[in-house]
Amino acid sequence: MSENLDKSNINEAGKSNDSEQGLEDAVEGSDEALQKERKSGSSSTQRVQRPHSSPPRFVTVEELLETAKGVTNMALAHEIVVNGDFRIKPVELPQDSLEKRVKEIVHKAFWDCLSVQLSEDPPTYDHAIKLVGEIKETLLSFLLPGHTRLRNQITEVLDLDLIKQEAENGALDISKLAEFITGMMGTLCAPARDEEVKKLKDVKEIVPLFRAIFSVLDLMKVDMANFAVSSIRPHLMQQSVEYERKKFQELLEKQPNSLDFVTQWLEEAADDLMKEKYKNALPAGGEATDSGDSPMPNPAATVLMDQSRFQEFQLRLEQLTILGAVLLITLSMAAPGISSQAGFAEKLKMTVEILLTDMHLPSFHLKDALTTIGEKVCVEVSSCLSLCGLTPFTMDKEMVLKGQIRAVASPNDPIRRIVDSRILVFLETHLASGRQEPLPTVPGGLGPVQKELEEVAIKFVRLVNYNKMVFSPYYDAILSKILVRS
Numbered sequence: 001m002s003e004n005l006d007k008s009n010i011n012e013a014g015k016s017n018d019s020e021q022g023l024e025d026a027v028e029g030s031d032e033a034l035q036k037e038r039k040s041g042s043s044s045t046q047r048v049q050r051p052h053s054s055p056p057r058f059v060t061v062e063e064l065l066e067t068a069k070g071v072t073n074m075a076l077a078h079e080i081v082v083n084g085d086f087r088i089k090p091v092e093l094p095q096d097s098l099e100k101r102v103k104e105i106v107h108k109a110f111w112d113c114l115s116v117q118l119s120e121d122p123p124t125y126d127h128a129i130k131l132v133g134e135i136k137e138t139l140l141s142f143l144l145p146g147h148t149r150l151r152n153q154i155t156e157v158l159d160l161d162l163i164k165q166e167a168e169n170g171a172l173d174i175s176k177l178a179e180f181i182t183g184m185m186g187t188l189c190a191p192a193r194d195e196e197v198k199k200l201k202d203v204k205e206i207v208p209l210f211r212a213i214f215s216v217l218d219l220m221k222v223d224m225a226n227f228a229v230s231s232i233r234p235h236l237m238q239q240s241v242e243y244e245r246k247k248f249q250e251l252l253e254k255q256p257n258s259l260d261f262v263t264q265w266l267e268e269a270a271d272d273l274m275k276e277k278y279k280n281a282l283p284a285g286g287e288a289t290d291s292g293d294s295p296m297p298n299p300a301a302t303v304l305m306d307q308s309r310f311q312e313f314q315l316r317l318e319q320l321t322i323l324g325a326v327l328l329i330t331l332s333m334a335a336p337g338i339s340s341q342a343g344f345a346e347k348l349k350m351t352v353e354i355l356l357t358d359m360h361l362p363s364f365h366l367k368d369a370l371t372t373i374g375e376k377v378c379v380e381v382s383s384c385l386s387l388c389g390l391t392p393f394t395m396d397k398e399m400v401l402k403g404q405i406r407a408v409a410s411p412n413d414p415i416r417r418i419v420d421s422r423i424l425v426f427l428e429t430h431l432a433s434g435r436q437e438p439l440p441t442v443p444g445g446l447g448p449v450q451k452e453l454e455e456v457a458i459k460f461v462r463l464v465n466y467n468k469m470v471f472s473p474y475y476d477a478i479l480s481k482i483l484v485r486s
Contacts, residue, residue: 077247078305080233081240082463088225090218115207118174125167128174131210133160135181138217142188142224154184178209185216190223244470248302262300263478270482302471306463313460315360317423320449320456322359322366324419325408326352327448330377333401338384345448351376367409374402422446423453430457431464 079086093100110127117124136158143151157180166172186197196216203209236243252258303310327349338344355373358364378398385392393401407413422443429440439457442450468475 075305077236077240077243080229081237082306082309082466086229088222088229090222111207111211114210118206122170125163125172125174128206128210129160129163129167131214132158132163132177132181135213135217136160138221139181139184139188142220150184150187174206178206178213181213185213185220189216189220190227193219193223241466241469245473248471248474258301259474259478262302262474265300266475266478267482270479270486274486302474303467306467309459309463313456316452316456319353319356319359320452321416321420321423322356322370322408323349323352323452324423324446324449325413325416326370326373326377326405328419328445329404329408329415330381330401331448333397333404334381334384338381338388338390344380344384348377348380349448351380367406370406370409371402374405377405378402419445426453427457427460431461 093103114127114131117127136154139154139158140151143154158177163172163177182197182200185200186194189197193216196219200209200212200216203212248258327345330348331345352373355369355376359366359369378393378401381401382392404415408416410416422445426440426443426446433440439454442453446453
């Protein structure tokens with residue numbers, strides 16, 4: 001019946017081998033997404049074409065599968081370590097997908113068959129007993145080694161041999177078994193599932209009850225898997241650097257050209273540093289924070305798993321650059337009396353940030369958004385001036401303020417370039433310090449967005465430092481060769 005019931009990515013979270021397999025399946029989607037991002041980026045290389053790779057060699061299917069498994073394990077371990085919010089979620093099939101329709105048809109056929117068996121006179125309990133057996137195994141998988149009393153209760157009450165004998169003699173009370181199962185689920189479930197388990201007691205018909213029981217058990221499996229993830233995270237963090245390096249070395253032995261883009265990236269970075277072009281010296285794998293519209297180059301293999309995170313940092317910093325520029329312009333033009341009011345600056349920041357929320361979408365038009373922002377800002381400034389008893393802006397001054405805000409849409413706008421440069425200096429200072437605390441002082445003019453910048457900086461530096469710890473031996477070897485050639 002395992003293949004006939006709804007399943008999440010985790011089938012038996014309490015069993016170590018199955019749990020590991022389930023965890024691998026859970027990150028398979030994110031791993032595929034990373035691969036897609038890598039492919040999409042490969043078509044938009046900016047400065048040079050694809051580097052010359054090592055001579056190709058033939059590999060067997062077994063080698064490919066083993067390599068894929070190693071990459072999946074490494075991606076999973078990496079995700080657990082660097083993402084404190086990592087959670088496993090149940091599979092949700094697309095609404096009109098073929099897989100979802102087939103699944104619904106098969107499930108309906110099974111439950112209809114069970115209903116027919118239980119409606120016979122006398123009832124047939126073959127399917128029902130199989131379901132009880134699966135439920136028993138699932139409940140036992142939730143137990144910890146010290147749960148001896150609960151284990152004995154489950155084993156005793158859900159004794160399949162005894163249940164079969166009762167069914168053959170017409171003495172089986174299936175409702176009593178269901179009552180025990182729901183009670184045990186209430187004992188073992190996480191607090192977040194109390195309501196779902198409580199609703200089971202309101203279901204009186206056997207078939208709908210069993211169907212609901214399996215649905216809640218699937219959720220409990222996911223909860224158990226997430227509990228396992230949170231439990232192993234501290235231990236994994238202690239060994240993850242060596243583990244990732246080992247897995248990457250295994251990948252490198254099977255795919256010798258895996259470092260080609262890493263070499264290209266470091267060569268470009270070294271060349272930029274020699275030419276004192278600091279902006280382009282950040283990793284090509286996504287660390288670059290320049291707010292230009294140029295496409296992302298091919299990601300290096302050593303930053304591939306964090307490609308999406310670095311892109312998120314870039315998009316967030318672009319948003320903060322626009323936000324910081326608008327606030328700097330507004331607060332500079334506003335009267336000193338209202339500029340110094342913390343409430344006004346926070347309200348203004350919230351208003352502007354809301355209007356920049358969709359900045360990462362292709363349909364977003366920055367010029368149009370800044371025009372709207374200019375109107376909103378003038379309204380907020382005029383309102384605050386009135387409340388403070390100050391002279392309101394003249395029409396000419398409002399036109400100047402709106403014009404300066406609209407001008408921020410251009411990457412060459414002087415104020416935008418200043419804010420962008422200061423943000424880069426802040427990140428560089430924090431990165432060079434090698435410490436999480438204390439954070440360096442935020443450059444002048446960035447005070448209103450200090451909190452947001454510090455949040456990005458802490459995550460950015462943590463990710464870069466972790467990457468260096470894992471891959472520094474490869475970076476050192478490549479850089480040594482580059483320096484010798486130079």
